[in-house]
Amino acid sequence: MRETVSGGGMGDQHPRVTLEDVALAAGVSKATASKVLNGRPNVDPRTRRRVEETIIALGYVPSTGPREAQADTSVDVVFDSMVSMYSLQVLNGILTAARDLGVEVVVDVLDQAGGSGTPLSDAWLMRSAARRRLGVIVVSLALTAGQVRTVEELGLPLVSVDLTGPLGAGLASVASTNFAGGTQATEHLLALGHRRIGFAGLPAQIAASRERLHGYRNALELAGVEADPSLVVHGGFSAEAGCRMALELLRLPDPPTAIFAACDGTAFGVFEAARRLGRRVPQELSIVGFDDVEPAKLSSPPLTTVHQPIADMGRVAMRTLHTMARGGVPDSLHIQLATHLVVRESTAPPPGGQCPGTPPVS
Secondary structure: OOEEEOOOOHHHOEEEOOHHHHHHHHOOOHHHHHHHHOOOOOOOHHHHHHHHHHHHHHOOOOOOOOHHHHOOOEEEEEEOOOOOHHHHHHHHHHHHHHHHHOOEEEEEEOOOOOOOOOOOOHHHHHHHHHOOOOEEEEEOOOOOHHHHHHHHHHOOOEEEEOOOOOOOOOOEEEEEOHHHHHHHHHHHHHHHOOOOEEEEEOOOOOHHHHHHHHHHHHHHHHOOOOOOHHHEEEOOOOHHHHHHHHHHHHOOOOOOOEEEEOOHHHHHHHHHHHHHOOOOOOOOOEEEEEEOOHHHHOOOOOOEEEEOOHHHHHHHHHHHHHHHHOOOOOOOOEEEEOOEEEOOOOOOOOOOOOOOOOOOOO
């Protein structure tokens, strides 16, 4: 059985796929197809996957009318985690814009264990479409080609904040000028006279970390300072990861006099490593972070860091999604908001001033 949606003329009638069609094509009962669509348990995993693939292949959208006419005013927002100040500031920006637009926000966190109910799984995306969400915002997550294809097939608008993987041709994204920020941070340390500058990065697959590393290398190259691969390490977002990376760098035979941490959370761990090794900050070790979260002002000493407009990124993502959901076209699919360096008290010239045998930065 198929429903018919009528347009303006006699030739505008098109069959709409129904749940019965899905069940028939997948070789299951309508009840089983309904269970899969709604994420209910007690369905064999192979059967669940077959039904999910059939739903997508047939282009089934559980509706009695066009999506636009019945779209609700809710947006799904998915984070990699909610334990960082960064995530909270992005959420604050999203909520601020949502209030202005009269939109409700439904927050979820990615379940690394996977499963059909996991955010961004095919079943989860289908339920989001079935509930007539305006769309989905993902924060600091990588999207697979399959997920992007499913979103497109479901007609579900999606915007990424700080996408960690490839952008994709039609994927809307919001980020900051990570390359410029990495350059700014490193140029600041070079101007103070540092030549042995460590880079404590995020996981190597994270796009933002790679861009900040490229900025770091760009500043060194412009200053005529040869990049030392031993001064570049990668870890995680946490203070624990930052401490581990800093201890590795500071225990080198020729340790750095400054460390550029790819995020503030990592930078706080660099402070701890310096404390454990008896290195005074900034007299014996300068530290620069990236983000400018609120605790950066309260560290001892206060952290020099690259400010990225984190809350604004959330606001812009929400407004971009709202525009797309209403059939509009955003001014740009890939938006980058400007960064700037905030100089505080965690940076100073290296011990003894200008490093011997090296020319000043021009």
